[in-house]
Amino acid sequence: MFYDTHAHLNAEVFTDNLEDIIKEANEALVSYINVVGFDPKTNELANKIAKTHEFIYASSGLHPVDIENISLSHLKEVEDYLKQDVTVAVGECGLDYYWNKETKAKQIKYFKKQIELSKKYQKPLIIHVRDAIQDAYDILYEASKDGLLQGVMHCFSGSKEMALEFLDLGLYISLGGPVTFKNAVEPIEVAKIVPIDKLLIETDCPYLAPHPYRGKLNKPVYVKIVAEAIASIREMNIEDVATYTTNNAKKLFKLN
Numbered sequence: 001m002f003y004d005t006h007a008h009l010n011a012e013v014f015t016d017n018l019e020d021i022i023k024e025a026n027e028a029l030v031s032y033i034n035v036v037g038f039d040p041k042t043n044e045l046a047n048k049i050a051k052t053h054e055f056i057y058a059s060s061g062l063h064p065v066d067i068e069n070i071s072l073s074h075l076k077e078v079e080d081y082l083k084q085d086v087t088v089a090v091g092e093c094g095l096d097y098y099w100n101k102e103t104k105a106k107q108i109k110y111f112k113k114q115i116e117l118s119k120k121y122q123k124p125l126i127i128h129v130r131d132a133i134q135d136a137y138d139i140l141y142e143a144s145k146d147g148l149l150q151g152v153m154h155c156f157s158g159s160k161e162m163a164l165e166f167l168d169l170g171l172y173i174s175l176g177g178p179v180t181f182k183n184a185v186e187p188i189e190v191a192k193i194v195p196i197d198k199l200l201i202e203t204d205c206p207y208l209a210p211h212p213y214r215g216k217l218n219k220p221v222y223v224k225i226v227a228e229a230i231a232s233i234r235e236m237n238i239e240d241v242a243t244y245t246t247n248n249a250k251k252l253f254k255l256n
């Protein structure tokens with residue numbers, strides 16, 4: 001059984017074929033899926049999809065790339081979703097200086113506020129970081145001091161040394177399609193060294209489809225390809241990768 005811990009089934013591209021995509025995933029034993037919101041509209045849709053499908057859960061958050069259009073009332077909406085059982089995480093949230101450097105200060109402000117919400121509702125963070133790893137680390141390091149920090153570095157793209165630093169803060173590491181890419185270097189090194197009880201898998205669909213579907217539409221069924229790649233890198237069998245990563249996710253997202 002597989003758990004795709006990061007899927008954007010709330011993306012527009014899935015509007016017309018959502019049920020087929022979910023059925024295809026379930027038939028391939030991708031039994032659990034987190035639908036991850038990133039702005040007010042996708043948070044609402046994630047909530048709706050999770051409420052109407054068994055074993056699909058929602059994460060509610062405000063993505064750093066879209067932060068310029070965000071206000072505190074949107075944060076209040078995130079908080080309202082966090083009061084519901086179908087919402088298992090806060091995010092995706094974090095820092096992204098690759099797509100948007102001008103909003104740095106606002107990104108940091110909203111990242112910190114979402115960390116506070118994560119602690120208040122004891123629901124883990126789903127953290128996005130791009131070209132901002134040191135700032136993200138510094139913020140998370142400060143936030144870890146009270147022992148209440150919990151979350152996952154989603155689609156982790158940093159070095160193995162940085163992975164170890166985030167693991168030290170008590171965070172999980174999630175790997176997706178890039179670990180299957182022909183030119184992958186760092187994700188493969190990271191896949192080797194993350195303790196098996198701290199590893200999650202994801203697709204980040206519709207983006208980042210794994211090899212040999214790179215550049216095409218990604219979907220939750222492909223999380224098996226990610227698991228296969230990790231199994232081969234770690235010289236494990238895929239069933240064990242599936243069992244560990246599913247149990248890790250169920251623990252982090254507090255599913256019974």
Ligand SMILES: [Zn+2]
Nearest residue numbers: 006036092204
């Ligand atoms: Zn995402």
